[in-house]
Amino acid sequence: METIRATAEDVVYRNEENGYTVLIVKSGKNRLSAIGVMPEVAEGEQLELEGSWQDHPVYGRQFRVSSAKVQAPTTLTAVERFLASGLIRGIGPATAKLIVRTFGKDALDIMASDPERLLEVPGLGRKKVAMIAESYAQHHQQQETLLLLQEYHISPSLAMKIYKRYGDDVREILKNNPYRLVDDIEGVGFRTADQIAVAAGIDRNSEFRISSGIRYLIREASSAGGHCYLPREKLIAESMRVLGCSEELAQHTLDSLILGGGVKAEVLQEDDQAEFVAVYDPYVWQAEQETALRLIRLLEADGGDGYTDKEIEDSIEAVQALEGLSFHEAQKQAVRLAVQSRVSVITGGPGTGKTTIIKCILHTLGAGASVALAAPTGRAAKRMSEACGAEAKTIHRLLEYNGEGGMFLRGKNHPLEVDNIIVDEMSMVDIFLMRSLLYAIPAGARLILVGDADQLPSVGAGNVLRDILKSGQIPSVCLSEIFRQDEKSMIVYNAHCINRGEMPKLNAKDGDFYFERAATPQDAVSKVLALCESRLPSFLGLDSVRQIQVLSPAKKGECGVWELNRRLQQSYNPPEKGKAEKLRGETLFRVGDKVMQTKNNYELQWKREGIFGWEEGEGVFNGDIGYIKEIDNEDATVTVLFDDDRLTVYEGDDIEDLELAYCISIHKSQGSEFPVVVMPVMGGPPMLMNRNLFYTAVTRAKKFVMLVGREAVIEQMVTNTYVRQRYTALDRRIRAVCGREA
Numbered sequence: 001m002e003t004i005r006a007t008a009e010d011v012v013y014r015n016e017e018n019g020y021t022v023l024i025v026k027s028g029k030n031r032l033s034a035i036g037v038m039p040e041v042a043e044g045e046q047l048e049l050e051g052s053w054q055d056h057p058v059y060g061r062q063f064r065v066s067s068a069k070v071q072a073p074t075t076l077t078a079v080e081r082f083l084a085s086g087l088i089r090g091i092g093p094a095t096a097k098l099i100v101r102t103f104g105k106d107a108l109d110i111m112a113s114d115p116e117r118l119l120e121v122p123g124l125g126r127k128k129v130a131m132i133a134e135s136y137a138q139h140h141q142q143q144e145t146l147l148l149l150q151e152y153h154i155s156p157s158l159a160m161k162i163y164k165r166y167g168d169d170v171r172e173i174l175k176n177n178p179y180r181l182v183d184d185i186e187g188v189g190f191r192t193a194d195q196i197a198v199a200a201g202i203d204r205n206s207e208f209r210i211s212s213g214i215r216y217l218i219r220e221a222s223s224a225g226g227h228c229y230l231p232r233e234k235l236i237a238e239s240m241r242v243l244g245c246s247e248e249l250a251q252h253t254l255d256s257l258i259l260g261g262g263v264k265a266e267v268l269q270e271d272d273q274a275e276f277v278a279v280y281d282p283y284v285w286q287a288e289q290e291t292a293l294r295l296i297r298l299l300e301a302d303g304g305d306g307y308t309d310k311e312i313e314d315s316i317e318a319v320q321a322l323e324g325l326s327f328h329e330a331q332k333q334a335v336r337l338a339v340q341s342r343v344s345v346i347t348g349g350p351g352t353g354k355t356t357i358i359k360c361i362l363h364t365l366g367a368g369a370s371v372a373l374a375a376p377t378g379r380a381a382k383r384m385s386e387a388c389g390a391e392a393k394t395i396h397r398l399l400e401y402n403g404e405g406g407m408f409l410r411g412k413n414h415p416l417e418v419d420n421i422i423v424d425e426m427s428m429v430d431i432f433l434m435r436s437l438l439y440a441i442p443a444g445a446r447l448i449l450v451g452d453a454d455q456l457p458s459v460g461a462g463n464v465l466r467d468i469l470k471s472g473q474i475p476s477v478c479l480s481e482i483f484r485q486d487e488k489s490m491i492v493y494n495a496h497c498i499n500r501g502e503m504p505k506l507n508a509k510d511g512d513f514y515f516e517r518a519a520t521p522q523d524a525v526s527k528v529l530a531l532c533e534s535r536l537p538s539f540l541g542l543d544s545v546r547q548i549q550v551l552s553p554a555k556k557g558e559c560g561v562w563e564l565n566r567r568l569q570q571s572y573n574p575p576e577k578g579k580a581e582k583l584r585g586e587t588l589f590r591v592g593d594k595v596m597q598t599k600n601n602y603e604l605q606w607k608r609e610g611i612f613g614w615e616e617g618e619g620v621f622n623g624d625i626g627y628i629k630e631i632d633n634e635d636a637t638v639t640v641l642f643d644d645d646r647l648t649v650y651e652g653d654d655i656e657d658l659e660l661a662y663c664i665s666i667h668k669s670q671g672s673e674f675p676v677v678v679m680p681v682m683g684g685p686p687m688l689m690n691r692n693l694f695y696t697a698v699t700r701a702k703k704f705v706m707l708v709g710r711e712a713v714i715e716q717m718v719t720n721t722y723v724r725q726r727y728t729a730l731d732r733r734i735r736a737v738c739g740r741e742a
Helices: 076-083 093-113 115-120 124-153 158-177 180-184 190-199 207-225 231-244 246-258 282-299 309-323 330-342 354-365 378-388 431-440 464-471 488-501 522-542 561-572 652-657 691-697 711-719 730-739
Strands: 004-015 020-027 031-036 048-056 060-071 227-233 266-269 276-282 343-348 369-375 392-394 420-423 446-451 476-479 513-515 548-552 581-584 588-589 593-596 601-610 613-620 625-632 637-641 647-651 658-660 663-665 674-681 703-708
Touching: 004 031, 031 048, 076 093, 093 115, 093 124, 093 464, 115 124, 124 158, 158 180, 190 207, 207 227, 207 231, 207 246, 207 703, 227 231, 231 246, 231 276, 266 282, 282 343, 282 431, 282 730, 309 330, 309 354, 330 343, 330 354, 330 446, 330 476, 330 703, 343 354, 343 464, 354 369, 354 378, 354 420, 354 446, 369 378, 378 392, 446 464, 464 730, 488 513, 488 691, 488 703, 513 711, 522 548, 522 561, 522 674, 522 703, 548 561, 561 658, 561 663, 581 652, 588 625, 588 658, 601 652, 647 652, 674 691, 674 711, 691 711, 703 711
Parallel strands: 031 060, 343 446, 343 476, 369 392, 369 420, 420 446, 513 703, 548 663, 548 674, 674 703
Antiparallel strands: 004 020, 004 048, 020 031, 048 060, 227 276, 266 276, 581 588, 593 625, 593 658, 601 613, 601 647, 625 637, 637 647
């Protein structure tokens, strides 16, 4: 880190939403460019900037600011330039000159301490003086507040978020209840709030602090770990470790939280019948409870549209003749189960015919049946539509998200107007989305859940598909035999080998599953780049950017997502004169870049051109991939065209949810399918490099898999059955609702 003292000369660009600024400053005799999130700066103000130098391929050498302290200008010229900058409402160049002529270098001190004296300036009346005084006070308050937050080692961008949320109340909140920041501001974790609290003098052993910390640990377990609850003993141990408190204090505070309703505690049983106490966030507990209840109510609802065995058999024979297939008995049973049950589950790995079975179910239900097809992500829904020849929607779109607080228009008071709902890629559905879906299904409707239970679980809380199967109460069929047309696919063959714990067959002649050795991470990166840039596009005749997807197990490291994205961007989309760019954090976006949405944004608007004109809607979701069509630095917007032709304009903080997507993590690839997958296999933490992750990566490929690295790593992943346990109880709740568990 380096510190420079400089005078602000020209504000080239400023984003009022997040404080990102491009500034020309003068330091000694040198003029230089400073970039980063800063307080509002005016020409003539003295700055103390801390940061580091970087070389931009287009804009040259720049000073990237990590913290900025603004000091009032001291010379007559600097004071006048500051006042004339337009930053203070009511003051232009002429008025600035008059103020400096009247008060000299003391002008700013007088404006801060005795603004009434501005009436001494010729031509200024009371109304204008009041406007100037208010504007200057706001500017001064913002700078003081941002400086205060930086003293707590809060990043400038996060400090700007906090200031925009609380305004002049920041000091009072930091003094009395800094833990509010955890609930109110995205990006503030307990550790940040705790750091502020300790600096503010709040006792580390206060029940107030321990209570906030315990609630944080439960919420973090849900959002980051996918857990629905934490066992009480584990929660107490984590509280002692993270909060540094005694066991007695943690136990006492947790009991108080339970009595006050801040958390929910329930006695559950392990599979071996041993009892333990599960501690929930009340919202998560309610979601799990309601999901179980509504699932069984739907299963047991009356309905009069059953299908006879002969009708089903006739339909299966018709589909077999049409598709040129021969169903195995398990596949026939899946069709029977789906159309004769109110709720059913069909699971199986790649090539086992899940999509063909959905088509057969649609044929059996008949042309007049009302059916909704849905999947968790836009890419999965698009793939379902193409495979089944019928429209499929994301679950969010099916439920008609209304853009306010994560609520859906479709629910128990306004259910879906369909009799049959088929949901694919169920392994990705978390407990909250499952509850919302069940709320919207009318009594007597049929729900068919399709998925691969061996895929990675949902990013959000819960393990819905596995828990439903584990409960043993919902009719289900597991498909294991491979359909005839997929028998020659080494991708399908190897996916099943991996799932059985066997080494995949590599480099089979005329196959679609290949491996290339790399001795070092640097060697692996070089080979991945060569494969993506020229070798695979030439060999397979594919578009290198749109049809080849690099997947990586990890984000960090030379073979991680971040570094591979940087290298691939340089290869695919290098800087060019006239090609617009936008820097966001450490990522530089360019027009033409492949990008991914990293979290659900239900309120982001989009439009899509159709046969009858433009369709408009709301909601862009985690995992959606698109391409930057336009960057407007004047309006501070980025326009993205997604794979399903939705055109979305990003502005303000929404841009922070975009990441480069030349390479994505395997977790982010869930629910997607790509023609070609390239994956480095160079090792990593055992808890990450496991069979579950490897299987998920391989099954994302439709036509071709290319692994680059070491055979020993492949073997380690195949034999490593470590799966991080998720604390969920949906299976127990389903059995309890059925009356088969005490």
